[in-house]
Amino acid sequence: xxxxxxxxxxxxxxxxxxxxxxxxxxxxxxxxxxxxxxxxxxxxxxxxxxxxxxxxxxxxxxxxxxxxxxxxxxxxxxxxxxxxxxxxxxxxxxxxxxxxxxxxxxxxxxxxxxxxxxxxxxxxxxxxxxxxxxxxxxxxxxxxxxxxxxxxxxxxxxxxxxxxxxxxxxxxxxxxxxxxxxxxxxxxxxxxxxxxxxxxxxxxxxxxxxxxxxxxxxx
Amino acid sequence: xxxxxxxxxxxxxxxxxxxxxxxxxxxxxxxxxxxxxxxxxxxxxxxxxxxxxxxxxxxxxxxxxxxxxxxxxxxxxxxxxxxxxxxxxxxxxxxxxxxxxxxxxxxxxxxxxxxxxxxxxxxxxxxxxxxxxxxxxxxxxxxxxxxxxxxxxxxxxxxxxxxxxxxxxxxxxxxxxxxxxxxxxxxxxxxxxxxxxxxxxxxxxxxxxxxxxxxxxxx
DNA sequence: AACAAATTTAAGCTAATTTTAAGTTACATT
DNA sequence: AATGTAACTTAAAATTAGCTTAAATTTGTT
Numbered sequence: 001x002x003x004x005x006x007x008x009x010x011x012x013x014x015x016x017x018x019x020x021x022x023x024x025x026x027x028x029x030x031x032x033x034x035x036x037x038x039x040x041x042x043x044x045x046x047x048x049x050x051x052x053x054x055x056x057x058x059x060x061x062x063x064x065x066x067x068x069x070x071x072x073x074x075x076x077x078x079x080x081x082x083x084x085x086x087x088x089x090x091x092x093x094x095x096x097x098x099x100x101x102x103x104x105x106x107x108x109x110x111x112x113x114x115x116x117x118x119x120x121x122x123x124x125x126x127x128x129x130x131x132x133x134x135x136x137x138x139x140x141x142x143x144x145x146x147x148x149x150x151x152x153x154x155x156x157x158x159x160x161x162x163x164x165x166x167x168x169x170x171x172x173x174x175x176x177x178x179x180x181x182x183x184x185x186x187x188x189x190x191x192x193x194x195x196x197x198x199x200x201x202x203x204x205x206x207x208x209x210x211x212x213x214x215x216x217x218x219x
Numbered sequence: 220x221x222x223x224x225x226x227x228x229x230x231x232x233x234x235x236x237x238x239x240x241x242x243x244x245x246x247x248x249x250x251x252x253x254x255x256x257x258x259x260x261x262x263x264x265x266x267x268x269x270x271x272x273x274x275x276x277x278x279x280x281x282x283x284x285x286x287x288x289x290x291x292x293x294x295x296x297x298x299x300x301x302x303x304x305x306x307x308x309x310x311x312x313x314x315x316x317x318x319x320x321x322x323x324x325x326x327x328x329x330x331x332x333x334x335x336x337x338x339x340x341x342x343x344x345x346x347x348x349x350x351x352x353x354x355x356x357x358x359x360x361x362x363x364x365x366x367x368x369x370x371x372x373x374x375x376x377x378x379x380x381x382x383x384x385x386x387x388x389x390x391x392x393x394x395x396x397x398x399x400x401x402x403x404x405x406x407x408x409x410x411x412x413x414x415x416x417x418x419x420x421x422x423x424x425x426x427x428x429x430x431x432x433x434x435x436x437x438x
Numbered sequence: 439a440a441c442a443a444a445t446t447t448a449a450g451c452t453a454a455t456t457t458t459a460a461g462t463t464a465c466a467t468t
Numbered sequence: 469a470a471t472g473t474a475a476c477t478t479a480a481a482a483t484t485a486g487c488t489t490a491a492a493t494t495t496g497t498t
Binding site: 195198208211 | 484485486487488489
């Protein structure tokens, strides 16, 4: 899951970036509203963590602007403003969740998982398909209780497929989930990762639908 | 929106019922886990407000049970347990939000509105015609629950027809949807694709209107 | 800095799809 | 019923997507 972190407090932002990266989220960090608005034009994020106290513009206005454009991006507000009025305003203007500072990182992570779960329609922390178990919490994949050793990219590809089990993910969609910006991937990386994954997974686990994409059967 | 309020504290439950009814939610109030589980069997609620400290069973187990049955009911936990561990547990077990007591009613209302808003925008595009189901989101076509294997162009032709069921699509219109730019298709590709599609679909599913084009009956 | 691991690039290969084209059948109008 | 046209069928040729492999490059670690 790609997350756009909009936070001008460098210290907090760094701590969060590290914590979130450890959970294998892809973090892009910006410090101003302007950058945030610009960023979502170019990259498709699955979630935004938005601080309200930004130097150039009120975070609430960023929220307004995004919703006005009917961009359906889950937004979690993270702010020092903890008055009930502020919370209500934030939530009613289209935020999906509201956490006031000081907050505990594990709670933020849990609330992000709620967002993530909702995006992937039907995935909890533990997803089991055939004899493969995918623990999005611990970032561990097991086949018949044997843990799989996956590289980061392999993990991300598999995760995207598992979270969308039953649906087809195009190569472009998978690429988008692998790279921060639409990097100039003029190559067949995804295919290579799929190839490596298949060596580690049961036969026919990852299916290809020619011309359309890859998928994993639901259950 | 119909809400099932599961709360054994009569005083709080009454206050909430009044507040929620005033917001024109339809409230059913039960005081035990047993009643709650029973209730959702008979009535379709759009949301559940769940207290964890119930007399007969831990609310967490109610949550577990509901999620185990893959019931996709938004659940907001409302409880005195405000430790981070409890929050994380609740959220990871499938709760959509977590509010610890004491809380302010307006915040609860705002969080309910978030749930309500989300319910309005969570449907995948499913088109069903006779015994053929077309999921434009998942790129999957099923005939009597059997998935169809379609090539990309076949899929696109069928999609164009299904999305315009009841109307006639000329060969030119179909071609336009198969090719980015009016490539010099001086051939009968569309006819060939239709031919292949017909082999995979029920008889007479795709009709031809001589001299005009192809169509699929609506419903 | 050196090493190992991970990732990307590139190229050859195979098999499936798509296009082409030609022959056949069905339709509508006279 | 004959005719011209449209649609259907079939098979081959052309194209392309995906698999595999190996080498090149990048990244991360000691």
